[in-house]
């Protein structure tokens with residue numbers, strides 16, 4: 020065993036443990052009406068919306084690009100780049116027909132620009148450095164002024180040194196409410212940006228040169244258990260708008276407990292006749308997918324990326340295969356070098372999350388958030404839809420109280436017998 024392998028093994032053994040805090044909280048406030056026909060403001064979990072100043076009928080907003088500390092989940096804080104001190108930047112929310120003046124101040128040490136992804140506007144406002152404008156130099160403030168002619172869900176991101184700036188967290192969502200909405204009225208409207216980062220355990224900066232091995236997967240730049248749950252009511256119509264500005268990966272976002280329909284993309288509205296039911300929506304890199312559903316069953320329902328490596332936090336990757344191995348001899352040889360060393364993973368990964376083990380400073384274990392039945396052995400792009408009969412009473416911190424007899428548990432002996440099931444035989 021060489022030194023590097025030993026390091027990897029000891030890190031693996033030391034790096035896994037339960038998360039330090041429970042699931043982040045959300046508040047089920049009823050959002051104010053902000054657009055015609057009773058359209059309510061969107062909620063950006065773990066985020067915010069850009070405030071506007073109205074000047075002669077034009078909405079004026081300011082985005083300041085800079086570096087700042089950002090908490091991915093309790094225990095992991097990084098130096099991120101973003102807008103107005105946040106990643107994703109504040110959600111830009113307007114109504115179709117609104118004219119905006121967006122000032123962009125650059126506090127990075129290199130040029131930047133802002134591209135309004137999916138928005139059809141005059142070419143010189145498109146924000147591609149070198150092609151449609153010169154880059155915004157450090158210290159400069161540029162003005163973008165245009166009218167949102169089309170409704171929809173779009174994104175914003177730099178179009179200058181994209182590889183670095185987007186990897187560091189520069190992204191944001193744009194919501195343009197239609198002047199005349201079609202389809203049923205929506206009660207709750209959520210905005211999520213999916214992203215992926217390569218952050219070596221114990222470090223504070225994402226690796227912008229990474230092409231693979233992304234080990235921190237996020238919704239609104241938060242990894243489970245740092246993701247705020249989405250609170251909603253039984254029978255309400257819920258819309259979720261998910262953008263993807265990950266460097267390299269598409270995300271199949273899967274919903275438990277509901278059947279949903281794709282209603283919009285960043286290209287526009289899906290015709291009513293083309294809508295069909297799905298439980299998983301693939302959100303390719305550089306796109307937005309918007310889907311709607313009406314939950315019928317109350318409960319705590321998972322919503323997550325279905326790529327198994329995208330519901331892992333740091334250190335769920337790059338292990339030697341230990342499954343099925345008898346590690347007693349390895350342990351005996353390593354212990355003199357690493358006191359207390361114990362190989363893990365012989366029975367699977369779940370045991371690792373259960374064990375309270377120390378992790379390197381400023382890093383998060385591969386998976387795990389406290390749940391009502393023990394550890395939820397997931398991380399990354401995972402959040403919870405809290406579907407409640409009375410959502411207005413819910414602050415998002417409580418777990419669903421299951422009616423008696425509706426939770427899967429150990430099979431009673433009498434039941435086994437009555438149904439002719441012998442656990443020792445395949446019947």
Ligand SMILES: [Cu+2]
Pocket residue numbers: 236268269270271324325326329400
């Ligand atoms: Cu994914």
